[in-house]
Every structure is written in C-alpha cells, then in structure tokens.
Amino acid sequence: MLDGEPCNILENEFVKPGKGQAFSRVKIRKLISGKVIEKTFKSGDSVEGADVMDTELAYLYTDGEFWHFMNNDTFEQIAADEKAVGENVKWLVENDTCTITLWNGAPIVVQPANFVELEITETDPGLKGDTAGTGGKPATLSSGAVVRVPLFVQTGEVVRVDTRSGEYVSRAQK
C-alpha cells in the first residue's frame, strides 16, 4: 500500500556499495490510478501490505469494454476493466483459469495461467527439414500475441507458451 493505493512492483534494482548500506530502487505501479512511480527504500524497510484476495476464475468473454470471468463453483460472475487486464489481455483463452486479485471486492489484477495453448494464425512458412535450435521466427497467435517459434512450426498449429516470459515452450500435445 502506498498513498492509500495497492501497488504492484514492476522492477526492483538492488543497490549496495561493497562497504555500506543496501537500498532498493523500486518501480511501482499504483493499481487504482495506474500511475508508475520510482521510490528508493533502505533494505529492511517495510510498507503496509495491501489487503487483497486472489481468486481463481474462468475467463468467459469480452464485450470490448469489460472482460468477464466466472467462479466455476458458485457461477458468480465478475467483470474486469482494461486497467486490471492490462497487457495480459493477449494471454486470455476462453475457459482457462486465471488468477484475479480483488481489492475491496473489485478486480485490480488479472493474471493468466503460467502456460496457455493458442493457435498460430500467421507465420512465415519455415524451411523444410530445419530443426529446433536456431533463432526461430515470429508467429502471431489467435489472441494477438506474437512469440518466437521454431522454424518447423506452421500456421494453424496450436502451441504452448509460457505467459511469464512470453516464450514458446512446445507444440500442444493433443
């Protein structure tokens, strides 16, 4: 919590002279106003933790303004706005379970599953016989995300992607 807002740490740079006090230079996003600020803390300083709750919900659909999620046990639905979904919009797959962070009952962060499977909608045809290991090529996925894939992977295939790094993992195993 900072200035009454729950915050998310975007970057944390450790600064320490060999002989001397350690500091953390932290880049923080205020989750309500969306503002990004930089702050410096002494190592060991503490701030009030935000009273937030994580809940696992299935992604249903978007109406363009809100993204709708449902609790599969209670069938209760919740709508997250663009600010909460942010860049993770490109990893939302219908019926996949996402982690929604609630603050005062309202969704403020939407975190996709660590791994998602998406269909490739567009990629250059690779050379035949080429194997994994080279630089690969960019591929656009059905959600709009762009990831680097090995040359042998083709349009129409479903691939498994690590949403934390945005990296291709493998072809989906069906």
Place this chain on the structure above:
Amino acid sequence: MRTDNWRPSASIEVLKQRALVLQKIRHFFAVRDVLEVDTPALSHATVTDEHLHSFSTQFNHPFSPQASTLYLQTSPEFAMKRLLSAGSGAIYQICKSFRNEETGRFHNPEFTMLEWYRPGYDHLQLMTEIDQLMQLIMGCDTAERVTYQDIFKQHIGCCPLTASLTDIKTLASQLGYAELAASESNKDTLLMLMFSQHVEPYIGQSRPCFVMDFPASQAALAKISPTNALVAERFELYFQGIELANGFHELTDGPEQLRRFEQDNIKRQNMGLDIMPVDQHFIAAINFGLPPCAGVALGIDRLLMLALSCSKIDQVIAFENSRA
C-alpha cells in the same frame, strides 16, 4: 521451474574468456613475486560490519556432542592478514566470497574475489599496481585519481565531510529521497545513497577512476589520515559506472581495530541485528604485529562484466544463484 534452467547462465565462450583472464591475473602476480594463498571459506568468526550479512552453518564434530557455528567468509581479509603477521610477505588470493541478502544485476550471493596485500606499500603505491593490472586486463588508459570530497562537491554541490546531517537531509530531499531522508538519522547512509545514485554513474566513464580519502566515518579497516582526521586512507575503484574494488592503507593498531569491531556490534544491537563473534585470532595477529601494508579486494565477476561488455553478473558466472 523453467525447463531450461539446467543450462549455464553464462555462455561457454564467456567461460573460456573468464579462464583466460584468471590466467593473466595469476601471471601478473607470479612475475611480481606475490605468493598465491588459499585461506578457509568457513571460519568460527566473521565480520562485524552492520552492512554485511554472513551465511552461517552448523559444524557437527564427530567427537563433540555440541555443534559449533561456522561462518562463510564475506572476504578472505582476516585470514590473509594473519598470514602477513606470520611473515608471509606479499600475498594474493582468488577465492569465492559469500554475502547473504545480496542479489541483483551486480550481486550474486557467492562471487569471486581477488584480494591482495603489499607489505611496505601505502594505498597510493597499491593504486599504481592496481592501475597496471587494469591496463593489462582491460586495455584501458591509466586511471584518474580524485578525492571523495572533491567528486562529491562537484556532482552534488556540498562538502560531505563538513556538512551537517540537516544539510545532507535537505539535499537528499531535493534529489527525490524526501521520505527516506525524513526518517534517517545516519549521515553516512544518506551519503552512500547520494554517492551511489548521483556520483558513481558519472565517474570513470572513459578510464578507471580511483576515489580516495573516504570520510573517516566510513573508514572500515583503513588508517585515519595522519594529515586530516576527517578522512581515512581508503579508496574505491570505479569504471564505467561499476564499483570494482575497495582498498586500504591497512589499520595496524590492534586496540583500535578491536574498538571498531565493538562499535560495529553496538550498531548491530541498535539495529536489531545479531551480535557477531569478534575474530580473536585476527586481533591477536594484529597485536603480534601486522606489518605496515596496503590491501585491496577486487570483484572478478564485475571485472569480467566490463571486459566482456555484459550487463548482468549472471552472464559471467557459470550458474547464477537461482540456477545453482
């Protein structure tokens, strides 16, 4: 866990370069007749410095019912000075050092240190030798030398030695650290913050830069200057924004050394940190007679980052800590 975390964080090419640099360093000392030594990584005592956090572990002696605490060394300094007292002459060591609570772009909890001591040298003479090593490894120009006071004044606009805590707090607030400054009662903490953020990034850009004559309050294990009681005969070496080495004209006064350790432990107590056992072997060695000498510790991993233009320490270490 990421599936490719079994792989080294450094490329094989970098590791070959690393081996080559280590060879060059060993050759540098061999031709100067400086003896390579190997001192313990585990010791019954450790540093008292409130800013250094040692790893500790339990030694279960096969013939003793009680385990004893051993500490992984944050640097080989105490043991090497015991060798100097015992008459070793000039010595160097390349070893792993361990520091808890340190990780980041320039920090790994275990890292490789080059440390060496020159009996009969003062810090200025040792700086000349470090400069020669830098030119050999980096192919760089000869280093410049500035005092802490001058460089601080130049970049921040006040004298770090004579400014009051209130002045320093006001300056820190103006530089964007209002909240931190408001609750800080230690002038050195604020000096360190301002130095690391507003001086370090701008010095030693085209050639290495020695910053000499640190404030006496940051003397660590250095002698206080005989001509100016406000400064210590301590220096640091910076190159392209990276702190590379720290050296002293070494304190050879046993009672003064013990007093500094005890002061550290009082500070620890006030900060709620554990009291550290004072290395009595080290104190005994100084009291026996540590020859007048200068010594320096240089981070090999950071030297490699500079030599190979790597932006993260992970890129020069075979397996950085999260993959270890």
